[in-house]
Amino acid sequence: MTPPDATTADAPHHDARFHATSYLKFLRLAFRLATEGSWLFYAWMFVLTCIALVGTHAWAVQVRDGMAVTAMTDHVSWGLYIANFTFIVGLAAGGVMMVIPAYIYHDRDMHDTVIIGELLAIASIVMCLLFVVVDLGRPDRFWHILPFVGKFNWPISMLTWDVIVLNGYLLLNLHICGYLLYKRFLGEKPDKRWYVPFVFLSIAWAISIHTVTAFLYCGLGGRPFWNTALLAPRFLTSAFVAGPAFIVVVLQIIRRMTKMKIGEGSIRTLVGIMRITILINLVMLISELFTEFYTGGSHATAAHYLYFGEHGLNALQPWIWTSTIAIVVAAVLLMRPKIHLHMKTLDVACVLVFVGIWIEKGMGLIIPGFIPSTLHEWVEYIPSAIEWKVSAGIWAAGLIVYTLLLKVAIPIFTGQTGALQGKNK
Amino acid sequence: MSDNKKESCGSGCGCHNGAPDESLFNRRNVLKAAGATLGVAAFAKAMAPITEWKETTSVDEFLQTHYRELSNDQLDEVIARLEEETKKDYGADVTITDHRPQMGVKFGYALNLSICIGCRRCAEACHHENNHDRATSNSYIRVLEMTKGSMDMEKGNVHYDHPVPHPDKFYMPVQCQQCDNPPCVDVCPVEATWKEEDGIVVVDYNWCIGCRYCEAACPYHARRFNWKKPVVPKNEINPNQSYLSNRIRPQGVMEKCTFCLHRTREGRMPACLEACPTGARVFGNLLDPHSEIRKVIDTKRVFVLKEELGTRPSFFYFFDE
Numbered sequence: 001m002t003p004p005d006a007t008t009a010d011a012p013h014h015d016a017r018f019h020a021t022s023y024l025k026f027l028r029l030a031f032r033l034a035t036e037g038s039w040l041f042y043a044w045m046f047v048l049t050c051i052a053l054v055g056t057h058a059w060a061v062q063v064r065d066g067m068a069v070t071a072m073t074d075h076v077s078w079g080l081y082i083a084n085f086t087f088i089v090g091l092a093a094g095g096v097m098m099v100i101p102a103y104i105y106h107d108r109d110m111h112d113t114v115i116i117g118e119l120l121a122i123a124s125i126v127m128c129l130l131f132v133v134v135d136l137g138r139p140d141r142f143w144h145i146l147p148f149v150g151k152f153n154w155p156i157s158m159l160t161w162d163v164i165v166l167n168g169y170l171l172l173n174l175h176i177c178g179y180l181l182y183k184r185f186l187g188e189k190p191d192k193r194w195y196v197p198f199v200f201l202s203i204a205w206a207i208s209i210h211t212v213t214a215f216l217y218c219g220l221g222g223r224p225f226w227n228t229a230l231l232a233p234r235f236l237t238s239a240f241v242a243g244p245a246f247i248v249v250v251l252q253i254i255r256r257m258t259k260m261k262i263g264e265g266s267i268r269t270l271v272g273i274m275r276i277t278i279l280i281n282l283v284m285l286i287s288e289l290f291t292e293f294y295t296g297g298s299h300a301t302a303a304h305y306l307y308f309g310e311h312g313l314n315a316l317q318p319w320i321w322t323s324t325i326a327i328v329v330a331a332v333l334l335m336r337p338k339i340h341l342h343m344k345t346l347d348v349a350c351v352l353v354f355v356g357i358w359i360e361k362g363m364g365l366i367i368p369g370f371i372p373s374t375l376h377e378w379v380e381y382i383p384s385a386i387e388w389k390v391s392a393g394i395w396a397a398g399l400i401v402y403t404l405l406l407k408v409a410i411p412i413f414t415g416q417t418g419a420l421q422g423k424n425k
Numbered sequence: 426m427s428d429n430k431k432e433s434c435g436s437g438c439g440c441h442n443g444a445p446d447e448s449l450f451n452r453r454n455v456l457k458a459a460g461a462t463l464g465v466a467a468f469a470k471a472m473a474p475i476t477e478w479k480e481t482t483s484v485d486e487f488l489q490t491h492y493r494e495l496s497n498d499q500l501d502e503v504i505a506r507l508e509e510e511t512k513k514d515y516g517a518d519v520t521i522t523d524h525r526p527q528m529g530v531k532f533g534y535a536l537n538l539s540i541c542i543g544c545r546r547c548a549e550a551c552h553h554e555n556n557h558d559r560a561t562s563n564s565y566i567r568v569l570e571m572t573k574g575s576m577d578m579e580k581g582n583v584h585y586d587h588p589v590p591h592p593d594k595f596y597m598p599v600q601c602q603q604c605d606n607p608p609c610v611d612v613c614p615v616e617a618t619w620k621e622e623d624g625i626v627v628v629d630y631n632w633c634i635g636c637r638y639c640e641a642a643c644p645y646h647a648r649r650f651n652w653k654k655p656v657v658p659k660n661e662i663n664p665n666q667s668y669l670s671n672r673i674r675p676q677g678v679m680e681k682c683t684f685c686l687h688r689t690r691e692g693r694m695p696a697c698l699e700a701c702p703t704g705a706r707v708f709g710n711l712l713d714p715h716s717e718i719r720k721v722i723d724t725k726r727v728f729v730l731k732e733e734l735g736t737r738p739s740f741f742y743f744f745d746e
Binding site for chain 2: 035036049053054056057060061063064065066067068070072073074075077078132135136137138139140141142144145150151152153156157158159160163216219220221222223298301369370372373374375376377
């Protein structure tokens, strides 16, 4: 993480008292960094806060009046919230595509930017947890799902596994980022023993969060559309396209807005990953569709409804075709040689991929799993205004968290704040 | 984010010419405090509906432990509180009992498809017996009108609206199959639903968090969610209630068919069976070799729904020869 030319004292040992005062100073600096900036920064935060407040209010109404204010029914019992949740778990896992090159392949450029991906994981998991909470009929009973305090149906329920892996991933990334930033703040070289094992654990863990989330769905025998062994691999590949796509755009924004040096290598590596994963994702999609449509029968019903409509119902058709076209076009764009030198093409491809995968994991996967219902009733689902507001609010909250994390991390990471010890001298 | 170069060192650290301004009441800090105050006030305003909702849930309700961990005294207290709340919310005097499973009993249900005429009186009886929300005319039973020559539920229809029985059709009521290997129980993250010794899968309505994973997992569409607080007129409320079955459910939790355990554990028949005009329904103790249900299973050609999923239902369908 630390380049060799960093300011280092010779492995200083500090007692608890030193940390008690310097950590407080670290927190104070973090608070200052997070609350001061240009007018553009304030405007951005203001807009996000407004959207988050609209979402908060919509959620409060939903808790008071019941989930009848959503468009979900006993037939389609999960909707926009769980759709977003599924996608964002992928976004959190996608950050690992920066960690692997940085730590396993010792990619120098990636080493300097890997923290951007790790912070994205933190912000994404916060959003995931929020999306689960707003989907609960009884949020006041959230404590029932806590281990030891409530009743934790482990290891049988996949949802309890999800609680463990998501919170574990959050803690891992908080530790790694927090430790590295604090050490940077002190102007010391981070001790490898305190973060490298966690980094390697987080690589395996990132894969586990999306695998477990896929197992939530593919373990249900009564839902033929989800009941496929290909679900978890497809989740992973699509996450490893959407995650890097988001990070590529963020890296460019950071390059423009801050003094952080974003080496071209980072973007080139991420593009290289996207080129492969988007093609694997398409191959898997084609395999899935082949077994569905060539065989036919009851397993193909949901897929047929999704792509072509059935019984005169076709609410999902515009969604899935938008997604399919977006992903195919992005795949073609990404094949452009030296695309990392053609930022406009790259940006378009990234946005298309991001939107395409968001739909594919949401309206294209969660919703058709419920249509037709297990007794073959045809009930469609179109999200209600409340659901859109709550979802937008959570996205805004996630962006607030991500912005603040970057706002604190970048100056410390690039040494613009001056090392604490340097100041004291 | 870029920084205002006139005021700070450009790092966004908030310092001025490299030295932090320690004054507490500079213009920036005052503005920040004002902004934070406004933010907190707006947040409180946005959350206001929660406080209106809080009035309907009590501290005791919040702290209540799982049904199976309640001592007898605690359970008595809980039941007294629930009866009181029903009186307050619905104006009805009800008796809530805690019916426990009997030893040596495992309930089974069988349904004769040859004589079911699809009149849906079972569904209606279920609706009233179990104090379902009137507006949604909810019921634990769905009756599929099936085309002759197919057992494929995809060719069924629950929204038929013509005199029954229709000559070309047969009818298949579906309710909770009380599986021996219930997917809904496996997936519940908080053990709010479980299978009792007499084979009935139940829900603790005061423990369920409303994640609806069980509803996604059930292959028989047997689970229902309380999307809002059920509305039942005072004079239509069935006052004979049980903790695990037909008491009026809270908003935001799951519920399901319990084979009317408040009746069957007292030795009576389920409401749907009593309502059936053709005698298509057979209910009883699978462990009793002389019971009627055993006679059906031993002598008729019996099948279960979606056997390939391995759920092992305790609900059987059969045809007369």
